[in-house]
Amino acid sequence: MTARLIDGKAFAAALRDRVATAAAAFTQAAGRQPGLAVVLVGEDPASSVYVRSKGKATLAAGMASFEHRLPADTTQETLVALVDRLNADPAVDGILVQLPLPRHIDERAVIARVDPDKDVDGFHPLNAGRLATGLDALVPCTPLGCLMLLRDVHPHLAGLEAVVIGRSNIVGKPMAALLLQESCTVTTVHSRTRDVMAHVRMADIVVAAVGIPGFVQPEWIKPGATVIDVGINRVEGGLVGDVDPRVAEVAGAITPVPGGVGPMTIAVLLRNTVVAASRRAGLAVDPSL
Numbered sequence: 001m002t003a004r005l006i007d008g009k010a011f012a013a014a015l016r017d018r019v020a021t022a023a024a025a026f027t028q029a030a031g032r033q034p035g036l037a038v039v040l041v042g043e044d045p046a047s048s049v050y051v052r053s054k055g056k057a058t059l060a061a062g063m064a065s066f067e068h069r070l071p072a073d074t075t076q077e078t079l080v081a082l083v084d085r086l087n088a089d090p091a092v093d094g095i096l097v098q099l100p101l102p103r104h105i106d107e108r109a110v111i112a113r114v115d116p117d118k119d120v121d122g123f124h125p126l127n128a129g130r131l132a133t134g135l136d137a138l139v140p141c142t143p144l145g146c147l148m149l150l151r152d153v154h155p156h157l158a159g160l161e162a163v164v165i166g167r168s169n170i171v172g173k174p175m176a177a178l179l180l181q182e183s184c185t186v187t188t189v190h191s192r193t194r195d196v197m198a199h200v201r202m203a204d205i206v207v208a209a210v211g212i213p214g215f216v217q218p219e220w221i222k223p224g225a226t227v228i229d230v231g232i233n234r235v236e237g238g239l240v241g242d243v244d245p246r247v248a249e250v251a252g253a254i255t256p257v258p259g260g261v262g263p264m265t266i267a268v269l270l271r272n273t274v275v276a277a278s279r280r281a282g283l284a285v286d287p288s289l
Ligand SMILES: Nc1nc2c(c(=O)[nH]1)N[C@@H](CN(C=O)c1ccc(C(=O)N[C@@H](CCC(=O)O)C(=O)O)cc1)CN2
Pocket: 050, 096, 097, 098, 099, 100, 121, 141, 142, 232, 239, 257, 258, 259, 260, 261, 262, 263, 264, 265, 266
């Protein structure tokens, strides 16, 4: 079997179109555009590219973009003071602090400082708790993007066996919570799991988010399973995922790297910004989002 390739680029483009329509409706109703503030500390080349892409995509969707680039030696106090100003700014509906932050900054403290209603990354503990307990939450962009792709392949997710590889706060944990909310039977495997393959072998859905190039092997995969590769690993010769390319010979559907999950991250960020803006303005959230 050769797996169907899940085209994240096309899916993301369609989502960005729906976001632009919803942003225009918001602007009409609220008398202002939805606004997204992105903060970058330091000069990490990949982060710098992502921040530039976010700014361009925000403007292209008809939203206001506020970009803050701070030097690598910015103190925690200065960064927190900027977050406080953005929290208080009525033109800003969404705040995103690009990760990773320089090592001298306490990432958790900065994330916890963002107003949860403007937390379009969905990383604030209140949003993590809301997601875990099934309340309306702002949900982290990458896992929500994965879920949108999965829903396209499996209109009925309930009852499917899902294995999430990795337990980060940004991808693994929220991904498991989202799949549980869809009534999947969810297992999270991680670096201390005794027999990763035994778990993965049972799965109808595998989400790989470990950050190890080519980690998931073809013999681990149940024939016909859907495989979502969250890995973006820079190696000599380009970008590779967490899934060995030979997995495509066994899986039923698979996301490529690049062009799979990655483009969804920014499209969902725009979506979350319009959702946050609508909720803050007391307007209904466009159901197509
Ligand atoms: N505050 C946050 N920081 C980070 C997040 C996040 O969601 N919030 N995620 C990642 C980086 N990221 C967005 O910030 C991101 C990663 C990858 C892509 C993407 O489109 N990838 C392309 C390949 C692009 C390339 O060539 O490098 C793909 O996979 O096709 C977009 C956004 C860490 N930090």
